[in-house]
Amino acid sequence: MSACLLALTGCATHADLQPTEQEAELTETLQGRSIAPATAAEREAIHNQDLLTQAAFWAEAYELNPGDREAAFELSSVLRQLGSTQRAAEVSRQALALYPDDQDLLSAYGMALTADGRGAQAVEYLMRAMNAGTPDWRLVNTLGVALEQSGRPDQARARFMEALGMQPGEPAIMNNLALSHLLAGEPERAEAVLRQAMQNISAGPEVRQNLAMALALQGRFDEAREIALIDSTREMAEANLDYIRNLMSSPRSWDQLRRSEALGG
Numbered sequence: 001m002s003a004c005l006l007a008l009t010g011c012a013t014h015a016d017l018q019p020t021e022q023e024a025e026l027t028e029t030l031q032g033r034s035i036a037p038a039t040a041a042e043r044e045a046i047h048n049q050d051l052l053t054q055a056a057f058w059a060e061a062y063e064l065n066p067g068d069r070e071a072a073f074e075l076s077s078v079l080r081q082l083g084s085t086q087r088a089a090e091v092s093r094q095a096l097a098l099y100p101d102d103q104d105l106l107s108a109y110g111m112a113l114t115a116d117g118r119g120a121q122a123v124e125y126l127m128r129a130m131n132a133g134t135p136d137w138r139l140v141n142t143l144g145v146a147l148e149q150s151g152r153p154d155q156a157r158a159r160f161m162e163a164l165g166m167q168p169g170e171p172a173i174m175n176n177l178a179l180s181h182l183l184a185g186e187p188e189r190a191e192a193v194l195r196q197a198m199q200n201i202s203a204g205p206e207v208r209q210n211l212a213m214a215l216a217l218q219g220r221f222d223e224a225r226e227i228a229l230i231d232s233t234r235e236m237a238e239a240n241l242d243y244i245r246n247l248m249s250s251p252r253s254w255d256q257l258r259r260s261e262a263l264g265g
Helices: 021-031 040-048 051-064 069-081 085-096 103-115 119-131 137-149 153-166 171-183 187-197 205-217 221-228 234-249 251-262
Strands: none
Touching (some): 051 069, 103 119, 137 171, 205 221
């Protein structure tokens, strides 16, 4: 937990267009490969590799044939997971020009926009993806995040609850639901959701750190410190708790933070 609320799952701030270290490594990998069509077996097997290897594979396929729907979808998805959200959005946007009603590409574009903090723009495409076929919980969850970014918390929570109906107890969904309550100034409700999420063995450090945030916002600093120390150093935990104390003493600072976090900033 940096000196702000942990972002809604899948959300990120805008990055400039300078290549990241991972993107530079990807470019170097591509330059050392010869472009040749991949077989169906190779496409299936690549999913067992690390994300950077997958990105190089699908970038090569996409370069060979920009009209390759599968390559565009997979490349956009992997780039998003690597944090290259703007490039992920661009790849899926270009593919949608050829396949405007494709559910996978609509979903990929909406997810990339949401991860880039452009939820208001993403809602339309995520809704189209929802209507194009049977949605999975990840799509519904991302729509909830986009709605939260768009300043529609009630609709966002309804989508989070819908996603939980599809994937009961999923920590990623519950974390987003709890963050919606935190952003609305409801730390008690956020605490209840996060404690439930922690019962799932797959709950990650973001769930625990946001629980620490919810406890601290209620003035329960000793409990918050105990939770925060599970995943961070004492120095970092104390710095975060001091930050929360400052927020609580300045409603204006809290309002500004809430607005920026809702926008993925």
